[in-house]
Amino acid sequence: MAQDSHSAVNAHGWRALVKRLRRANRERLNRWLTRFMGTARPVRAPLAADTRRVLVVRLNKRLGNILFLTPMLRTLAASLPTASIDVLIRDPRQKPLLESLPGIGRVWVQPRGLGALIGLIRRLRRERYDLAIDPTGNSSSNRTAVALSGARQRMGFASNSQWLRLTHAAGRANSRHQAEQAVALLTDSVDELDFKTFDTLAVFPDNRAQTAARAHWVEALGPGPTRGPVIGFFTRATGRKALPAAWWRDWCEQMHHLAPAATLLEIRPPGAEPTADTASVAVAELDVLAALLSRLSVFTAADSGPMHLAAAAGVPVVGLFRATRPEAYAPLGQGCTSVAGETFTGAEAARAAARVLAAEQASGVA
Template identity: 65%
Template sequence: MGRQNTAVNATGWHAVIKRWRRNNRGRLNRLLTRLLGTAAPRRRALAPDTRRILVVRLNKRLGNILFLTPLLRTLAASLPTASIDVLIQDVKQKALLESLPGVGRVWVQEKTLTKLFGLARQLRRQHYDLAIDPSGNSTSNRLAMVLSGARQRMGFAGDTQWLRLSHAAPRPRSRHQAEQAVELFAESVDTLALECFDTLAVFPAAAAQAQARQHWDAAFGDADVRRPVIGFFAHATGNKQLPAAWWDDWCRALATRLPGATLVQIRPPGQPANLLEDTVGVSIAELDVLAALMTRMDVFVAADSGPMHLAAAAGIPVVGLFQSTDPAAYAPLGRGCISLSGDTLTGTQAALAVARIAASAQRGDTAREG
């Protein structure tokens, strides 16, 4: 009992200290904003010679990196002569961004202090004309913008925006981070004809497509793959993950509505066994190769997770499952994507949604053949 009370007290003190630090950081940020920062929006034209752009998103979550793709495509289409570089944290995500139109170099933040200083020197040598922070509350993003030495800086204005910005958007109207990033650019820049994008996108290179074909052939061998091909990812972090019983219900309901479908389970690297029987399992560590494999599927089903957003970016209709997160902020953004939550989040409803998407795709194929 004594140890239990000690653990509870430790947890309580940890929460108090964390709240104290957060409150003090907020007070400091508001003070710095009044002295140095950007509390009010600033909409103005870009410098006419804006050619080199750096987008900073220092976050390791796959979904957050994919949320950059509408902004990157908007930048490339609206500033066709510009070269767009990106600074991220996870080298595994690099290939997903390198193949986007207009993207030049994808920098990866180094972990050691020596390498961080080296990266800062390299960034300053690029002489960036514009640095963009598409998130509203990242200290790391702001520091990287300062270290880059860019002569123009773009971000969201607010009472805790302690960085002095040349271009600042008001608090975003949209809740989805991908839409907020595009809104930032549209609301910060004046006298520029914009071509905006509102869906995620990746374009795997030929080498990734070839590797995906090898994984596909290894999974199916000489077997005749029956359509539709339904991919699914049954894993997610924390409360976002649905129980195995939910997936069993979904599988039974799907067998009733699409008895001829081929099920392909995407497993995390290192996961040796499939969750469901009578399904083909594939585990791929390279994200661009996984995206290329997903293009061979007709529908993808997953809880709120990186693979859910990757499938949407690959152009596959996605049925997103939201148990504990809000689809308004994290929905899969892509062609034919839908989200289920609340009372609609059942195996039967998910199977019905898959069947409707598959039927619509089949009608489209028939129309094209005609």
């Protein structure tokens, strides 16, 4: 058994080493290409007067990263009201979240298989996009898709590894929130356009999603109006961001003490067992989950997709940060706050949720 464990550790170490070597080699290649044909410095210029078709590329499956697009997409829609804005993403489950945003035309999903991928590239080129945007500074997939789109204007972040030739480029400020960086890309690279900017995440579930969410709500909490506020929580997160089950049980105990009139509702992934002895619900469809989250008074979660989805749905969120920086990944929404550090307790997080709940009740929102 000890030998097997040792072998597993060695295998993990080799995989990590290979991954680092690949990343280093790719970075060296990017830097070399940038010297000859890329965009190492910012380029600020007006958009072409006839910019009517825009493609935003974000080929990443993480829910939070897709939601970080929403302030930028809303800024584009409000500032270019005659333009049609399409988006290219990787996960079809996220498609309804973007389709309901104002000004969004078509949400393309990257298919599997070489033949289907070639077909998508051909369809994108037939759209004759006036502008293609890579809203990140570190995705080779995004850059490749922007290049293959055939758009006559290209926007992205300048760097010494930006091998794509850009017509509009901004310097990347890593100190900013990830969502704010995407908005800053627009304002810092485009001249002669007064952008109407947005600084919070947003989703707008349709009537179908609202109806489905209502059914889940009744299943979890029973028919009729709930007595007192409903405080939601999500106990899962990836890697070092996750908090142990015992921590969450302590948090629940503290919440019952601080907000005795409130009902606790655990949001759990489909197929996962509840963490605590409270009401719970599992929802697979992301737009339905957004609609259900919008019914909560407060939501508490570690840095995760559901944390950002709740903020986008308009819920005051208490984000818990042990392994990531709230400066870059905090929940962006009205009434949202963060608890950060390596050793904060369930009681501290519960007090933060109680303060947010009290503020909401005092404002008459809850």
